[in-house]
Amino acid sequence: MQLTVWTYEGPPHVGAMRIATAMRDLHYVLHAPQGDTYADLLFTMIERRSKRPPVTYTTFQARDLGGDTAALFQTACHEAYERFKPKAMIVGASCTGELIQDDPAGLAKASGLPIPVIPLELPSYQKKENWGAAETFYQIVRHLAGPHALPPNAARPVRAAGEKPRCNLLGPTALGFRHRDDVRAISGLLERMGIAINVTAPWEASPADIARLGNADFNVVLYPEIAGPAAQWLKRSFGQPIVSTVPIGVGATRDFITEVARLAEIDPAPFLKAEESRLPWYSRSVDSTYLTGKRVFIFGDATHAIAAARVAREELGFEVVGLGTYSREFARDVREAAARHGIEALITDDYLEVEAKVAELQPELVLGTQMERHIAKRLGVPCAVISAPVHVQDFPARYSPQMGFEGADVLFDTWVHPLMMGLEEHLLGMFRDDFEFHDGAAPSHLGHASRAPARAAEPVIEVAVPAMAEAGSAEVAVEEGPTGWAPEAEQELRKIPFFVRGKARRNTESFADQRGIRLITVETLYDAKAHFGR
Amino acid sequence: MTTSPVFLPEPSAASCSNPPILRERGQREVFCGLTGIMWLHRKIQDAFFLIVGSRTCAHLMQSAAGVMIFAEPRFATAIIEERDLAGIADANEELDRVVMRLLERRPDIRLLFLVGSCPSEVIKLDLSRAAKRLSERVAPAVRVLNYSGSGIETTFTQGEDACLAALVPSLAAAPADAPESLLVVGVLADAVEDQFRRIFADIGIPHVDFLPARKAGAMPGIGPNTRYLLAQPFLGETARLIEGRGGQRIAAPFPLGAEGAAGWIHAAGATFGIAPAVIDAAIAAPLERARKAVSRYRDMLAGRRIFFFPDSQLEVPIARFLHRELGMELVEVGTPYFHKEHLAADLAMLPAGTAFSEGQDVDRQIERCRKAAPDIVVCGLGLANPLEAEGMTTKWAIELVFTPIQGFEQAGDLAELFARPLNRRARLEV
Numbered sequence: 001m002q003l004t005v006w007t008y009e010g011p012p013h014v015g016a017m018r019i020a021t022a023m024r025d026l027h028y029v030l031h032a033p034q035g036d037t038y039a040d041l042l043f044t045m046i047e048r049r050s051k052r053p054p055v056t057y058t059t060f061q062a063r064d065l066g067g068d069t070a071a072l073f074q075t076a077c078h079e080a081y082e083r084f085k086p087k088a089m090i091v092g093a094s095c096t097g098e099l100i101q102d103d104p105a106g107l108a109k110a111s112g113l114p115i116p117v118i119p120l121e122l123p124s125y126q127k128k129e130n131w132g133a134a135e136t137f138y139q140i141v142r143h144l145a146g147p148h149a150l151p152p153n154a155a156r157p158v159r160a161a162g163e164k165p166r167c168n169l170l171g172p173t174a175l176g177f178r179h180r181d182d183v184r185a186i187s188g189l190l191e192r193m194g195i196a197i198n199v200t201a202p203w204e205a206s207p208a209d210i211a212r213l214g215n216a217d218f219n220v221v222l223y224p225e226i227a228g229p230a231a232q233w234l235k236r237s238f239g240q241p242i243v244s245t246v247p248i249g250v251g252a253t254r255d256f257i258t259e260v261a262r263l264a265e266i267d268p269a270p271f272l273k274a275e276e277s278r279l280p281w282y283s284r285s286v287d288s289t290y291l292t293g294k295r296v297f298i299f300g301d302a303t304h305a306i307a308a309a310r311v312a313r314e315e316l317g318f319e320v321v322g323l324g325t326y327s328r329e330f331a332r333d334v335r336e337a338a339a340r341h342g343i344e345a346l347i348t349d350d351y352l353e354v355e356a357k358v359a360e361l362q363p364e365l366v367l368g369t370q371m372e373r374h375i376a377k378r379l380g381v382p383c384a385v386i387s388a389p390v391h392v393q394d395f396p397a398r399y400s401p402q403m404g405f406e407g408a409d410v411l412f413d414t415w416v417h418p419l420m421m422g423l424e425e426h427l428l429g430m431f432r433d434d435f436e437f438h439d440g441a442a443p444s445h446l447g448h449a450s451r452a453p454a455r456a457a458e459p460v461i462e463v464a465v466p467a468m469a470e471a472g473s474a475e476v477a478v479e480e481g482p483t484g485w486a487p488e489a490e491q492e493l494r495k496i497p498f499f500v501r502g503k504a505r506r507n508t509e510s511f512a513d514q515r516g517i518r519l520i521t522v523e524t525l526y527d528a529k530a531h532f533g534r
Numbered sequence: 535m536t537t538s539p540v541f542l543p544e545p546s547a548a549s550c551s552n553p554p555i556l557r558e559r560g561q562r563e564v565f566c567g568l569t570g571i572m573w574l575h576r577k578i579q580d581a582f583f584l585i586v587g588s589r590t591c592a593h594l595m596q597s598a599a600g601v602m603i604f605a606e607p608r609f610a611t612a613i614i615e616e617r618d619l620a621g622i623a624d625a626n627e628e629l630d631r632v633v634m635r636l637l638e639r640r641p642d643i644r645l646l647f648l649v650g651s652c653p654s655e656v657i658k659l660d661l662s663r664a665a666k667r668l669s670e671r672v673a674p675a676v677r678v679l680n681y682s683g684s685g686i687e688t689t690f691t692q693g694e695d696a697c698l699a700a701l702v703p704s705l706a707a708a709p710a711d712a713p714e715s716l717l718v719v720g721v722l723a724d725a726v727e728d729q730f731r732r733i734f735a736d737i738g739i740p741h742v743d744f745l746p747a748r749k750a751g752a753m754p755g756i757g758p759n760t761r762y763l764l765a766q767p768f769l770g771e772t773a774r775l776i777e778g779r780g781g782q783r784i785a786a787p788f789p790l791g792a793e794g795a796a797g798w799i800h801a802a803g804a805t806f807g808i809a810p811a812v813i814d815a816a817i818a819a820p821l822e823r824a825r826k827a828v829s830r831y832r833d834m835l836a837g838r839r840i841f842f843f844p845d846s847q848l849e850v851p852i853a854r855f856l857h858r859e860l861g862m863e864l865v866e867v868g869t870p871y872f873h874k875e876h877l878a879a880d881l882a883m884l885p886a887g888t889a890f891s892e893g894q895d896v897d898r899q900i901e902r903c904r905k906a907a908p909d910i911v912v913c914g915l916g917l918a919n920p921l922e923a924e925g926m927t928t929k930w931a932i933e934l935v936f937t938p939i940q941g942f943e944q945a946g947d948l949a950e951l952f953a954r955p956l957n958r959r960a961r962l963e964v
Contacts (some may be wrong), residue, residue, distance in 0.1 A: 003636060014590075
């Protein structure tokens, strides 16, 4: 048993719902009790969809359990078919449905519906939402495109001369982080490159569209967490190569253009020249000098976290001090990425662990999910959201992609916005006792109402989560440690801005430790400062 | 609207004390009882709710709240994993380990509820034994109780019923020769509770307790001299257990709207032998305020047709309020469960021929709703936006549970909740 307050991912059948809801003419019959219908509101409220998800819940109750829940399931399948007339159906069980072992797959097969019925086995007690979405998409693709697969060892037919290169755009789902806008950004980019999009899936694809996935020359996988297994199967069955670069950030988008051009057998140079982002110039603008070496902590799904780390370092000049993911399936990729930044990856789905890590590292900016937004708010650290799990705020009315050059512009704006501007930060350092310009003061362009309770944050953690105290607060450890602080040195330490104070304290203490200094004075503090640099 | 306070009005010939009810069995679009933890964990300030369930339960809790309550909520989920099901780990030992870890982290907790879920019920994890076993380990600092909020047994507000029912056996026994005392049963917002407390003091009921109390150590005692008044219409099991311990229910309409609140106070007063004139005098000012506040919305709501999808079990008393005090027409009053006895006073005030439905077949009900084309639809969060997109005006039912709506001072707020969607629609020109 795992003690959980908040979760990064829902159960796997919610992943299946994200696929079903993204598609057209597909219906999902879910063997589930009434309470599981809460999942509808994820789509109708958080994503503001104007239609109910295409899901029928069998709604079995305690009194049905001794009786015929299997018949209930079959009736639900037939009624759903009659009412919604889908072109294909997926069937499966939620966590409770799985326990009563009615075999939805066998029952659906026996139901004799005149459409493809695709059974899903989503082990709720082992797997989670993204895995469920990936497995569902893979099963749909395999069932519907499978009959058109090339014979073993056959080569892909050569594209006719003069015909545009064609690709599929795989991975965007309902309830995804900016999937709607990424599809638009990348579709536009590909079309400008003269590449036709054969099918975008599961986003607004019908079962008939899935059946013709094999007609493309290659596959663009926007979200490996979701489309990875399906793309691998398409590669095996149709010989379609995969574009593996996820175009988040300027550098990655350039790499993406190059990789796509290679597969499409076209010259990338004109597109690399024509397509533009403002990010490189904005980052080079002297105004951005204050971004240099800002310590950033990154956490999210693997794709967005890895991409954000690259953008943070190479395109904004930040220092990545923490990188992690809740996507255990992609732990290896994230570990490798972290190693490139000289740090160790945090692989966990326990938000308390993430909170402890943020508290320990004291970053100047957190790039994370809605969970990290709350963690950062509590710790008084600026934050921008880069990944699911999503909140209603993550579905902005305006066009706001993460991918492509337009996406890179959005990243620049979104990540820089929560930070304090350069001169303001200097003034804060110079006049620390100013009653408006004190410690926890929020960046002035964000207004005083949004001020984060920075000073209060540390005690809150200690009181609310005693188990975290050792990991989370350097201050507690110090008082018990062998090295002590002279009162004037403590006083001086307080003049350092709060968001780097923890680091200064740790650096000074390790400096003192190494030199056998028992009492840290103002002198020691500045000696350490000179030793470590900024 | 009546001009004088009412006390259990005689059912007129045109009322519907025993109406026909359309009972449906099909797909439902309702929350399970776990959702009650959202307000219960705020009400009892030193209680913690540990759901023993699946990832779905945990996901429900953070999604249904709409916003994540990050102020270290007093609830959590012990997620059952494959190893617990396969018997690799002993589920009971695992549960004990999780509870001990939790209590170490939260030394402020005095009352722990182990809350059963669909999966824990299906695998027959015996949480009542677990609660006993753990109670022995952690008493007297912490008391451990259990109830089921599972969706195979409970719908939305029934979770509160199950929780309070679990509390009843643990309440102290009031001596048989104790004076008659009043017990108000059901979660009310703290401010509403305080208002009622003042009114009861004003009319001269000396001792009033509320269940649940705000602290685990302050739960009231009960006995044969307990007269209890339900504050919520969904407390069937709690009521049954209180009666098992000698408590006697005071029949009353539910305290929604000016009329409901007046009827509720009068019913309590009558039980304690207080002259109606004394009560009238004590509530005259708040009653007048309530009527004035409600009347502000009458123009907007009178004659409007309303359709209720089943949700909170508050539907019948709210329908009574909207019909009698605001002049709305009731197209269909759907409710998850119809407790005729507890709803008797409210039903008696509804017009004959009101269409009631119990349970749900959501697709059929949506068809009825489309056909009836009501002016406003009360429904859950999953349905609201899709119905709005079809051109209907909706009111989220969950807001009725998360907003203080009981009592005189809140009657206007309750009316406003129904006027707001219509008002909004009237304002928007895009």
